[in-house]
Amino acid sequence: MTDQSAGRVALVEDDYTLVINRGAEAGVAAGMVFAVYGRTGRVVTDPDTGRELGTIKREKLRVRVFDVQPLFARAHTFVETDDFYGLLRFPFMAEPSEDVVSIDVGDTVELVSTDTVAVRRDTG
Incomplete structure (x- = not known):
């Protein structure tokens, strides 16, 4: 089994759904939460020596897996609210905002969370 903790965006399906290049064969399961990072980050340089110390990654958003295939997984963007529903940790689709990611x-x-809660599928 390969490592499910890191992968790449393989396809942007629509405004709220993307496909990652890790699936069931890598241990990915419905409910897992992944952070999406840009390909480039901010370089940190030591002001005394000029030596590059590393890169700070910029998290773009988080997605929760809802459909797992052997070699890939589909995931939705989501938010967790601070109200009553948030206490129960129900995922909700992110509201459209003026900040475009x-x-x-x-x-x-x-991977940021392996909390593989049951994911409800809409049937109708």
């Missing part, structure tokens, strides 16, 4: 094929995804 651009997700690109090849962006890095990293």
Whole structure:
């Protein structure tokens, strides 16, 4: 089994859905939450030596897996509210906002939660 904790965006399906290049064969399960990071980050340089110390990654958004195939998984953007529903940790689709986040094929995804709660599927 390969590592499910890191992968890449393989496809941007629509404004709220993306596909990551990790699936059931890598241990990915419905309910897992991944952070999506841009391909480039901010370089941190030591002011005394000029030596590059590393890069700070910029998290673009978080997605929750709802459909797992052997080699890929589909995930929705979501928010957790601070109200009563948030106490129960129900995922809700993110409200459209004026802040546009651009997700690109090849962006890095990293596992942030393995809380694989049952994901409700709409049947109708």
